[in-house]
Amino acid sequence: MYTDAEITALLAAALSLPPANALRRWTYHCLFGLIAVGGLRHSEALDLRRDDVDLDQGILTIRETKFGKSRLVPLHATTVAVLSDYAARRDAHLVAPRSPYFFVAEQGGRLLHQYVHRVFWQLSRQIGLRQRGQRNGPRIHDLRHRFAVQALINWYRAGEDVERELPILSTFLGHVNVRDTYWYLSAAPELMAHAARRLDKRWEVRS
CATH class of the missing domain: 1.10.443.10 (Intergrase catalytic core)
Structure with a gap:
């Protein structure tokens, strides 16, 4: 990213x-x-x-x-x-x-x-993001991915209820289904760490 x-x-x-x-x-x-x-x-x-x-x-x-x-x-x-x-x-x-x-x-x-x-x-x-002749590398579309991931990270850092906010991001991005936006949750290690901590807290409350 x-x-x-x-x-x-x-x-x-x-x-x-x-x-x-x-x-x-x-x-x-x-x-x-x-x-x-x-x-x-x-x-x-x-x-x-x-x-x-x-x-x-x-x-x-x-x-x-x-x-x-x-x-x-x-x-x-x-x-x-x-x-x-x-x-x-x-x-x-x-x-x-x-x-x-x-x-x-x-x-x-x-x-x-x-x-x-x-x-x-x-x-x-x-600027060094891609080597000459390299077929794989950063894409223009990855700028959009970065926007979505950063929005989710900012919500997690602010303590927002990400599941509640996700439909807003989905609408902003033009996704037909919210499940299309869930993909971004696995797009960055920091997001996965935030999600894991949120799940841990839920399990602690239930137990």
Whole structure:
């Protein structure tokens, strides 16, 4: 699972993408950052249209996703500020007609999945997360996994009832069934340790 330092390094590396005066570096910096802090599927982030990003209210509308459902995703004020800055740079960079998509390629067209993955692989090699020629390694989708796992860890650390809170995370992630979200409980050693301690306490109470 990604560490905070690795995500910071990834986003910093995106800002070093050439050329220096292009929109490209800001596009990938904001795209990967939004996936990391919003828990979006990368396809959902690429499919965002301008009208889906309400920067005044700080809400994303994710439409017709993996399971044909739509949902609203609230944004932190710091995320709104970064996206607002990107939108201003994008609009200053492009000439009419405007693309309907929020994240765009250098000439204003839609970002293509294969190019996004290629840039991610390049950046992950640059910061040491992937060796050159390595087929396996970190994926863009792992940013979403990290978001979910970190949310669960934070709840455990705060003493929250995770089973009660799990449907909230499930809805936020766009899962059809809560059981799909339970998978994340086994995704990190710290989560397993928290879960084990919670079970131990329940057994102590019953005995």
